[in-house]
Amino acid sequence: MVKISFQPVTKEREEDKFSVPQPHEQLVPVLQPKKPFPSGLCCLATGLAVFTSGLVLASILIYRHYFVPQVPEDSLFHCRIFYDDSVFAPLRGRQELEENVGIFLDDNYEQISVPVPHFGGSDPADIIHDFQRGLTAYYDIALDKCYVTELNTTLVMPPRSLWELLVNVKRGTYLPQTYIVQEEMVVTGRVRNMRQLGPFIHRLCYAKETYRLMRRRNQRHRIERRQAKKCHRIRHFENTFVVETVICERF
Structure with missing residues (x-):
């Protein structure tokens, strides 16, 4: 009878296996891969x-x-003009008009700022004479309204000529005449399309009520005093004399 026997086989668990590093061995750290920049x-x-x-x-x-707008200093003027008012105040003697003038030779237009006058009867205003488009705009500050009309080249000097005049006045080599000229205007309607007025007048009258003006052809009959409450006057200097622009509503 044959006897068969088996030797017991023992398996070592992997967790029981460990190695002790020798003194001459160095621990190498595990490097993580770098993320791209x-x-x-x-x-x-x-x-x-x-x-x-x-x-x-x-x-x-x-x-x-x-x-x-950037304006050279030699194109900015502060004017003080004395004149005789023979229309409404013949007994008051000489009147004084003060204004600031900017002349834009490259763009061919003039801008006039008239502050509150020392005397009554005239409104403060900002005025633009655009010679390129042939238009004039009056912004009546007291009414907060704009009025646009055709440029009157008979009364308004072109930029180059006005610049030369104001330079001579500033130097004291020329004194302007002291009389006043009146022009009468009447409101004809509301302006809806502001862009057709050009960039300079559009900037002045933007977001304001704007109306068109027509010049009265018959200037012989002066506006009566009983109608004065329906009219507004703006006095300004843009030639060798003072101009009074009278703006009236339709009667």
């Missing part, structure tokens, strides 16, 4: 910064060009 994000941020800077610069240039 987001170069696309960097380019996008740089592009946005350049675009924003360009947008800010363009906004500043547009604002300075369209809203804050």
